[in-house]
Amino acid sequence: MENLHFNYALEPRRDILCIDCRSFYASVECALHGWDALSTPLVVMSYPSDNQSEEGSGLILASSPEAKKRYGITNVSRARDLPFPYPKELKIVPPRMKLYMEMNQKINNIYKNYCDEKNHHVYSVDESFLDVTDALTLFKVKNAYELAQIIKKDVYEQTKIYTAVGIGDNPLLAKLALDNEAKKNHDHTAYWQYENVPEKIWQIPKLTDFWGIGRKTAKKLNYFGIDSVYHLAQSNYFMLKDRLGLLGAQLYAHAWGIDRSFLGDSVLPKSNSLGNSQVLPRDYTEALEIEVLIFEMADQIGTRLRKKGYQGQVFSLFIGFSMGVMENGRTGFSKQERTTPTHSSLKIAQILLRLFRKNYHGQPVRQVGVSCGDLIISTGIQFDLFSDPKEELKKIELDYVVDKIRQKYGFKSIVHANSLLKGARAIERSSLVGGHAGGMGGLENGEKSEKIF
DNA sequence: TCTGGGGTCCTAGGACCC
């Protein structure tokens, strides 16, 4: 059977760094306490906001290398996985999400000294890509490896955060080098080029260690007789494409280290949806309670949209039933509705409540999610044919007044009467950032803590 | 998985249009 072959001479060859802040949240905590990030056993643990959940339900968001070594903790494990009673030397601290986000910004500002905007891409709160191809001569270094050491040192000196760096001919190789080798190397750096594909990529032991392959995809591949990255590379492109579509084609290319994207390309899409979801502290069985929640979450989405200057065009509601509850073989439902662009809290609430009432049939509920997509930059208010422009304007004005008061005096200073009802969660959750404690005491979401850094 | 939360991208099927 015919197969697809790549010619590396024709592929892009850049110097891409993928830099990861080691045990990021834990390291930020260590840095701020003046503890050494490598030798201090520490975990960052998030407790559900209601404080009434069972013991051991705390979620470990991050652990320092020493905590991992001593207690065998993996990231995103549970309090119940820790030895009990908790060891005296183990430092357990609550998350302070705002600090981590500020530190992320500070570190990315350091990166920007080594490449321009176009060649810098923030991948997540603790990972960034840099294309430093053009920086090598500027910094008078022989190769990307040397520059990586300079950047690592720079970041450490300014922030006391240790980093790991994957370097590659393209973003994929850099990311794979980071995940599969750099973190284990003594200098926390790894350099993967096309020539190294057989001894690097093909030696990755498990399919699920490969970027883009999770549990389900690994199982599918197993079904085709593929059980390693090496086998993936030796399989047939057309067969994969035939059976797995685009994903199959992409996996085959990735197994050969092929990635034709440039960092500059990735500026376009950036955030085209935005949502919030929560697992509830107990089952909600009354429709009214759930509606209160949806109302609050609609307001949360509206507030976020207005703050960012966006309007959404598709709003969706997800309802997850309690453990074991099903309807038509499903454990919940998600429904969406398209609308004229809006960021009005009330309008969003009306849409989501309509979706809820149309589709909910009395099941006990444990999870609620709302999100909005097809975001556009807000340029004005678009009125639809059926509503009174005056009324629409009033809604928007009210939103902005509420936003302003909250900005000045905090979320709790003005809440919808609804949020005082049974089932409401907005007040408890108002200080959360990314679902976890923001950690700035009285400060509200979005405010800055200038003094800290 | 013993229900964290916020994202992105892809797919299959249906509606609708010309």
Added chain:
DNA sequence: TCTGGGGTCCTAGGACCC
């Protein structure tokens, strides 16, 4: 309308990542 066909948009669900 008794098997047309291609294109686009929409929806719900799935999978993956950090």
